Amino acid sequence: DSGVTQTPKHLITATGQRVTLRCSPRSGDLSVYWYQQSLDQGLQFLIQYYNGEERAKGNILERFSAQQFPDLHSELNLSSLELGDSALYFCASGGQGIIDGYTFGSGTRLTVV
Amino acid sequence: GDSVTQMEGPVTLSEEAFLTINCTYTATGYPSLFWYVQYPGEGLQLLLKATKADDKGSNKGFEATYRKETTSFHLEKGSVQVSDSAVYFCALQKGPTDKLIFGTGTRLQVFP
Numbered sequence: 001d002s003g004v005t006q007t008p009k010h011l012i013t014a015t016g017q018r019v020t021l022r023c024s025p026r027s028g029d030l031s032v033y034w035y036q037q038s039l040d041q042g043l044q045f046l047i048q049y050y051n052g053e054e055r056a057k058g059n060i061l062e063r064f065s066a067q068q069f070p071d072l073h074s075e076l077n078l079s080s081l082e083l084g085d086s087a088l089y090f091c092a093s094g095g096q097g098i099i100d101g102y103t104f105g106s107g108t109r110l111t112v113v
Numbered sequence: 114g115d116s117v118t119q120m121e122g123p124v125t126l127s128e129e130a131f132l133t134i135n136c137t138y139t140a141t142g143y144p145s146l147f148w149y150v151q152y153p154g155e156g157l158q159l160l161l162k163a164t165k166a167d168d169k170g171s172n173k174g175f176e177a178t179y180r181k182e183t184t185s186f187h188l189e190k191g192s193v194q195v196s197d198s199a200v201y202f203c204a205l206q207k208g209p210t211d212k213l214i215f216g217t218g219t220r221l222q223v224f225p
Contacts, residue, residue, distance in 0.1 A: 002156065031210055042217045043157075043202065056212050090156055095210045101147045102213060104156040 003027065006091050006105035014113055018079040021108045023091030025072055031055065031095030032074040033102060034066055038087040049074055050095060081112045115140040119203050119216035126193055126223050134188040134219045136177075136203035144205040146170075146179050146186040147213070151200045160188075160201070193223045 003026035013019055025032050034046040036059075045058035049068035060066075063081075068074040078085060088109050092102035120135040138146065145164040149157040161170030166181035175190045186203060203216040 002158075033212060043215045045212055045215075048212050050210055055210065058212070092157075092213075100209070101145075101149070101159050101162060101204070101206060104149075104158070106156045 002103045002105060004091060004093050004103050004105035006089075006108050008108060009106065010109050010111075012111045012113060013081060015081055015083060017081050017112075018077065019081065019110065021076040021078070021089050021091075021110075023074045023076070023093075023105060025074070025091075025093030026103050029093035029095055029103070030072065031093060031102075032068055032072070033092045033094070034060075034074070034076050035090040035092065036087050037090060037107075043090075046076070078110070083112050086110055086112045115144070115205065115207070115214050117203050117205055117214055117216035119201075119219050122200075122218070122220035124219060124221045126221070128195055128223055128225050129192045130223075132188070132190040132193045132197075132221065134201055134203075134221070136186045136188065136216060138184050138186065138203075138205050140184075140205055140207065140214075142207060143181075144207050146177070147204045147206065148175070148177055148186070148188050149202040149204060149215075151202065151218070153199070157202065193221070195223045195225055197221060198223045 005024040030051045046060040048056040088107045092104045094102035147162045148160040150160045161172040163170040163179035169178045204213045
């Protein structure tokens, strides 16, 4: 157990739908990072939150949004889903003031049918 | 911008063979460098890290040395096992609250 909790582990939904992925960071970590991993695109950085504020944005589609709540958990919202959104979505946490990489959760596998 | 380049995979080896996975980076300043490993069906796990030039990170028989002169952080293991089969990602981080910049990953397949 890495200490980063992601739910759900698996999600199957239809095109056009909206889903919410949840991440609880490791205790003490202030940063949450979201990544998308698909077979043909590797690991793509989506967005970072630090202590409730958006810190950095990567290749995140306008149909996707995220937020970090006061208790530091984060949610990634994916809407108007397309077949191409099927991927593994990872959350990672870090940022305790040392350069130590991140700790990753085990991911949410999203399948859009 | 900052980036990480890894050798293309898959790398296919027999058990007990020597492993090298090349990684080079482009970055301003003095980033920290990392290797992550992803076993089938799992998330990424930190394998080793180095925070300054000439540092050697090591873990589970894997090693990598931060070479600033060649901007490289190649991963090596003297004798691989079937259980080492996984995808390996090289990454850099500039500051403690900065995002990790990953390479594209290299798949390692080890056969008995």
